Amino acid sequence: MNNDFIGKLIADKHRIDSLVRESDSGDIYLGRHDISGNPLTLRILPQAFAVDVRWAKRFLDQARSASALNHENILHITDFGTDSKGIVYAVYDAVSGTTLKDLTNNSGPFDQVRALDITRQIAAATVAAHAKKAVHGTLAPENIFIENVDGRDVVKVLGFGSDNLSVPRDADPRYLAPEQLTNFPVADERSDVYSLGVILYQMLAGEVPFSGRTASEVLAKQISEPAPPMSAFRQDLHPQIEPIVLSATARDAENRYQNMADFAEDIERVSSELGTKPIAAAAGRNLWQTAFIVLAGIALLGSALIYFTLGKKSDPTVALVGDVNSMPVQPINPATGIQEETLAKMIGDSDASLMDNANGAIPPGTLPGGDGYNPWASGGMPPAGAPPLGSAPPIGAPPMTYTQPGGQVVTIDPNIPSQFMPNEGGIILVPIPANNEPADNPETTAKAPVENTAQPIAQPTPKQMATPLPKPEKPATQPKAKAGDKKPAAAAVKPNE
Secondary structure (H helix, E strand, O other), X not given: XXXXXXXXXXXXXXXXXXXXXXXXXXXXXXXXXXXXXXXXEEEEOOHHHHOOHHHHHHHHHHHHHHHOOXXXXXXXXXXXXXXXXXXXXXXXXXXXXXXXHHHHHHOOOOOHHHHHHHHHHHHHHHHHHHHOOOOOOOOOHHHEEEEEEOOEEEEEEOOOOOOOOOOOOOOOHHHOOHHHHOOOOOOOHHHHHHHHHHHHHHHHHOOOOOOOOOHHHHHHHHHHOOOOOHHHOOOOOXXXXXXXXXXXXXXXXXHOOOOHHHHHHHHHHHHHHHOOOOHHHHHHOOHHHHHHHHHHHHHHHHHHHHHHHHHOOOOHHHHOOOOXXXXXXXXXXXXXXXXXXXXHHHHHHHHHHHOHHHHOOOOOOOOOOOOOOOOOOOOOOOOOOOOOOOOOOOOOOOOEEEEOOOOOEEEEOOOOOOOOXXXXXXXXXXXXXXXXXXXXXXXXXXXXXXXXXXXXOOOEOOOOOOOOOOOOOOOOOOOOOOOOOOOOHHHHOOOOO
C-alpha cells in the first residue's frame, strides 16, 4: 500500500489521515481540513501517472465534470487541482470509508428490501449525472460508499465524469458491459445500466453473474452462456426482480433499458411494494407462508362477497307484484304458418257443416235457414242477386227475375253460373310464371335459379254464400282443431255429387 502521503498536507491545507484504497485512476484517502478540522475525502493521482501530462489532464477534466453535479447520492467535489509539489488531487465531502465492496465481501446475500433501496439510490444518482451528460463508465461496488445514518443506508457514488472512451487498467471487468470489453470500448448510459444490474444481482445472489480474472475471460462468458437464474440462489424474491435484472444485464445494449430512468422507475415500483413489509419477514418468508397468506386473502374475499350477497337478497314473492290495472300483452311470435293452417281448417269445417245437403240431411233444392228451409224466414231483406224466397229453381228452369227495392230488376239464370255463386266442385288454377329464357344458353342456365316445375294442385272451391252464415257452435267437450289433425269425413265429400 502507498502510505507516502499519510500525515502530509496537500495544497497546504488538506491533511491526509488514512488510505481507503488504491487505483490507477486515483487513490482514495480520508483526511481533514488543516485549519477548520472538518473531515473530507481526497483522491490523489498516483505519482507514476501524474508525471504524464495526458493522465493529469484526464484526471482534472473528470473532476471538473463531476464538480457540476449536485445530488444527495453523489459524492460532491469541493476542490481540485495541482499543488506546488505537482500532486494532482480532488477533494470530496467526507465519508466513513465503508464501500459496498466491503459489505458484499463480509456478508452473504442482502435482504431484498435493502438491496433494492441501495440500488434505487445508485440509480437516482446516475440519472442525475446522465442528465448532465456525465457517464460513470466504471460503476462498481468499490466506487460506492455506504453511510449508516439513523439505521438507514445512505449511498454516495464516486467516479462520475469519465471520458467514456477508455477503461482504467485496474477496472474490475466483471462489472463492465460487453461493449466495454472489446477493442473499442465506448461507454454510454446503457453501460451504466448493465453495471448496476450486475451490482444488484450480486447483492441478491451473493456472486456476480459472470466471473473471470481477465477481461477476455469475462467477455467470453458474457457471449457464450446465460447468467444463472437468481431463483437458483433463493426463493423469497419478489417475482418482478429477476425480469428487471435480466433486462438490465442483457448482452445486447439494444435489449437493455435504454436509459437509467426506466430502470430506476421499475426498481422504485418494486421497492415501494416491499417497503411496508418488515425486513426480517421479507427475508425469512418461504413458500408455505406465502401460500397461507394467499389462501387467507381468498377466504376473506369470499366471506365479504357472501356477506354482501346475502345482505342484498330480495324475496321474489314480495318483489314481483303484478299491476292489477295492467292489460295482458300478446307476445309477437315468429311466423310459422300455424295460424293460417288453422284458419283454413276452420273454413273447411264450416263448409262441411253447411254442406249437409250432400248427405240428405236437408231436402234437395232447399237452403238451410232460420226455419230449416228459408234462410230469410226470420226476417230481413235478401241481398241483390239472391234466389227468390222458397225453393231453389231446378237446373234447366227458365230464368227468373228479382226486383230490388230500388226498382232494379236482376235476372237469374240457373243454367249460367251466377256472378255471386260460381260452379261448385270446380278447381282453381294458379298460374306460375313461365321461364322465358332460352334453353340453349348455358351461361343463363347456370346463373338462373331453379324454378319449381310442379303442376298446380287442384283445390276445391269453397262454396260462397250470398250472406255468410255464423259458424255453428261446437260442443264444449270438442277440442279445438290443431294443425295437422284430420278433417271430418263430411268435409271430404264434394257437394252436389
